[in-house]
Amino acid sequence: MLVNSEQIIEALIETIQMVAFSLLFSVLLGLPLGILLVVTRKGHLIENLAVFNVLNGVINIFRSVPFIILLVAMIPVTRFIVGTSIGTTAAIVPLVFYAGPYIARLVENSLLEVEPGVIEAAEAMGATPWQIITKFLLPEALSSLVLALTIATIGLVGASAMAGAVGGGGIGDLAITYGYQRFDTITMFITVAILVVIVQGLQSFGNFAAKKIRRR
Amino acid sequence: MIEFQNLRKVYKSSGQQVTALDGINLTISKGEIFGVIGFSGAGKSSLIRCVNLLERPTSGKVIIDGHELTSLPVKKIREVKKNIGMVFQHFNLLNSKTVFANVAMPLTLAKVDKAQIKKRVHELLEFVGLADKADYHPDQLSGGQKQRVGIARALATQPSILLCDEATSALDPQTTSSILQLLKKINQEYKITILIITHEMSVIREICDKVAVIEGGKIIEEGSVFDVFSAPKTATARNFVSTVMNDQLPESINNLIQKQAGSQRIFRINFVGTSAGQPLLSEIAKKFDVHLNVLFGNITELQGVPFGNLIVEFQGEDKEVLRALTYINEKKISIKEVSAYAS
Numbered sequence: 076m077l078v079n080s081e082q083i084i085e086a087l088i089e090t091i092q093m094v095a096f097s098l099l100f101s102v103l104l105g106l107p108l109g110i111l112l113v114v115t116r117k118g119h120l121i122e123n124l125a126v127f128n129v130l131n132g133v134i135n136i137f138r139s140v141p142f143i144i145l146l147v148a149m150i151p152v153t154r155f156i157v158g159t160s161i162g163t164t165a166a167i168v169p170l171v172f173y174a175g176p177y178i179a180r181l182v183e184n185s186l187l188e189v190e191p192g193v194i195e196a197a198e199a200m201g202a203t204p205w206q207i208i209t210k211f212l213l214p215e216a217l218s219s220l221v222l223a224l225t226i227a228t229i230g231l232v233g234a235s236a237m238a239g240a241v242g243g244g245g246i247g248d249l250a251i252t253y254g255y256q257r258f259d260t261i262t263m264f265i266t267v268a269i270l271v272v273i274v275q276g277l278q279s280f281g282n283f284a285a286k287k288i289r290r291r
Numbered sequence: 292m293i294e295f296q297n298l299r300k301v302y303k304s305s306g307q308q309v310t311a312l313d314g315i316n317l318t319i320s321k322g323e324i325f326g327v328i329g330f331s332g333a334g335k336s337s338l339i340r341c342v343n344l345l346e347r348p349t350s351g352k353v354i355i356d357g358h359e360l361t362s363l364p365v366k367k368i369r370e371v372k373k374n375i376g377m378v379f380q381h382f383n384l385l386n387s388k389t390v391f392a393n394v395a396m397p398l399t400l401a402k403v404d405k406a407q408i409k410k411r412v413h414e415l416l417e418f419v420g421l422a423d424k425a426d427y428h429p430d431q432l433s434g435g436q437k438q439r440v441g442i443a444r445a446l447a448t449q450p451s452i453l454l455c456d457e458a459t460s461a462l463d464p465q466t467t468s469s470i471l472q473l474l475k476k477i478n479q480e481y482k483i484t485i486l487i488i489t490h491e492m493s494v495i496r497e498i499c500d501k502v503a504v505i506e507g508g509k510i511i512e513e514g515s516v517f518d519v520f521s522a523p524k525t526a527t528a529r530n531f532v533s534t535v536m537n538d539q540l541p542e543s544i545n546n547l548i549q550k551q552a553g554s555q556r557i558f559r560i561n562f563v564g565t566s567a568g569q570p571l572l573s574e575i576a577k578k579f580d581v582h583l584n585v586l587f588g589n590i591t592e593l594q595g596v597p598f599g600n601l602i603v604e605f606q607g608e609d610k611e612v613l614r615a616l617t618y619i620n621e622k623k624i625s626i627k628e629v630s631a632y633a634s
Contacts, residue, residue: 192383196444199343199454200397201372210400214387288387290428 076261077253083246087269089163090245093235097170098228104175105227108134109182110208120194120204130179137176142234145169146241153241166235166243174231181223185216218289225281229274236270246270293319293342293452293486298351300337300508311337312348313508319501321451324478324485326499326516328492328531334508335488339456342486343375344368356451373401376445376483380457382437384429390416390440391425397447415443419473435466442473446481453477455487459494467491471498492535496520496593504528517593521563536589540602540629544586548604555606557586558616561625564596571624572603579615581607602629 108130114120115127140148146169150160153168189212197211213220236247246266254263300312311334319325329335340346341353344360353360358371384393392399394415398408416422419439429437438458445453455474459467475498478485487499495502495516502519504512504527512519512528520536523529533539540548548557560571572583583603590599605612619626 190381190383192379192381193385195345196377196379196383198345199372199375199377200400200448201369202400203369206400210396211385215385217387 077257077259078249078262083249083265086244086246086249090232090235090247093163093166093170093238093243093245094228094231097167097174097231100167100171101174101178101227102224104171105178106182108175108179109186112179112183113186114204114208120207134176134179137172138180142173143237145173146237161242163243166238166241170231170234170238173234174227177230178227181227182220185219185223186212188219189215218285221285221288222281225277228277232270232273292321292356293484294354296352296354298341298353299349300341300346301349310508312341315510317503317510317513319484319486321484322482323501324487324499326487326489326495326502327505328489328495328502329505330490333505335505336456338505339454339486339488342454343372343377373397373448374450375452375454376450377454377456378438378441378445378458380460382441384437384440386429389425390421390427390429393429393440394443394447396444401448411447415446419443434462435470438462438470439473446477451483453483453485455485457488460489460491467494468497474498492531496535500594504531517596517598520593521561521598536591540587555604556612557602557604557629559600559602559627559629560619561600562590563598571619575615575618578618580611581605581615
């Protein structure tokens with residue numbers, strides 16, 4: 076084995092950092108966008124087809140670029156935002172641009188699942204669009220949103236593995252540079268096993284939380 | 292008071308125009324329980340949704356307690372909506388919230404203070420008979436209980452108008468009846484004007500004061516429930532009345548009459564109000580030389596007044612039958628020969 080346990084622990088911390096921060100910023104970006112995608116569509120709370128179409132198109136464009144290309148293409152933007160284009164922090168920027176639009180779509184899906192009747196009842200009560208979003212749509216979709224975020228988080232774990240391309244580090248990077256490129260089978264096994272545990276843990280936690288919210 | 296003036300609603304979908312409401316003029320007085328009945332697609336849902344502008348009418352006016360809604364700014368409309376409660380066919384409760392939070396919602400939106408909300412919600416839950424279910428979630432309740440929550444929620448802001456959009460259509464007959472009794476109690480205790488949209492004539496019969504029949508986006512018949520039930524003018528109204536007041540001879544009886552050809556004549560006698568209490572048939576049998584045979588009957592109650600009809604076979608000589616008929620006419624009881632059955 077070409078790596079020691081300290082390297083693995085360090086990589087693990089890097090992965091957690093990358094995923095945690097990019098998740099945070101992705102949600103800050105994706106949640107409002109997802110809400111806008113729902114409420115600006117035809118016949119919805121604040122119908123605005125111009126906003127909807129632009130948003131829809133832009134999100135599709137970001138969603139269609141393969142992450143490894145996005146990673147490189149975003150280098151100037153990354154340098155502008157964090158001052159450098161290499162390292163764990165630098166990897167967070169492309170990860171946010173990757174996961175943000177993805178989360179926007181997931182949020183859109185979750186919110187569209189809310190019974191239209193609930194919105195109707197809210198409108199009949201004289202609720203403002205803001206009240207309908209915060210007091211009706213989001214609480215009703217919460218359980219489904221948690222599951223959506225679980226999917227997004229797991230997606231981020233996968234994408235962060237490629238962050239090695241910009242020196243982002245992390246477990247995935249270790250797996251690729253040692254396990255794959257240097258044929259170090261044991262490192263490969265260990266790193267992949269760690270990723271499996273992380274993904275399993277995230278999914279179980281997500282399911283548990285969603286169930287808790289939904290009750291029974 | 293709710294007033295519709297020349298209300299029109301036209302939907303446009305993929306180039307096609309569908310006229311849902313075609314010039315509705317209707318006035319619903321304060322404190323009334325007003326029912327609008329129609330087949331699906333007749334426009335009744337569009338009509339009720341125009342009252343609180345869930346649908347914007349294409350043209351025409353909606354006047355609620357003197358305010359012409361369609362010309363009001365959005366903010367003012369939201370204020371007016373707080374004075375209009377609405378109950379839905381599928382309840383439309385928030386499954387993520389408890390019964391308490393659901394009922395409290397309109398008050399929370401209006402930023403009423405917590406202590407007051409608590410007091411009011413408990414009062415409402417007590418009123419609808421769910422005082423013990425405050426901490427339940429909607430998915431733990433039966434359909435009837437959910438609708439009670441819906442009703443309590445609609446009443447939270449003490450509205451003067453309650454809209455019921457097929458409020459009992461998803462419920463079984465027994466639950467329907469108990470919900471209707473609750474609506475009646477609301478109308479009587481709080482003097483709230485109730486507008487009910489339904490396709491079930493039994494709902495109209497049970498609690499409405501007035502009824503309008505809607506078809507093809509137009510009101511084709513309107514009047515007190517008693518008048519429409521006792522003398523429906525249009526075919527659609529007759530159709531609806533017959534769903535709860537069967538006055539057609541059953542096939543088997545019809546066949547029986549056909550077999551025994553003779554001098555019998557068959558009449559339909561309508562009993563309305565006090566006349567329903569008179570021993571008319573036995574009087575006739577005693578006074579005249581006719582035999583009476585009751586073939587079919589139906590007596591019900593409309594707004595606390597007995598109402599019904601009997602289909603009676605008169606056997607006897609023409610002269611005697613005629614005398615009997617004159618006697619009945621003198622008593623101002625409606626009687627008509629059912630020619631279709633007498634061959």
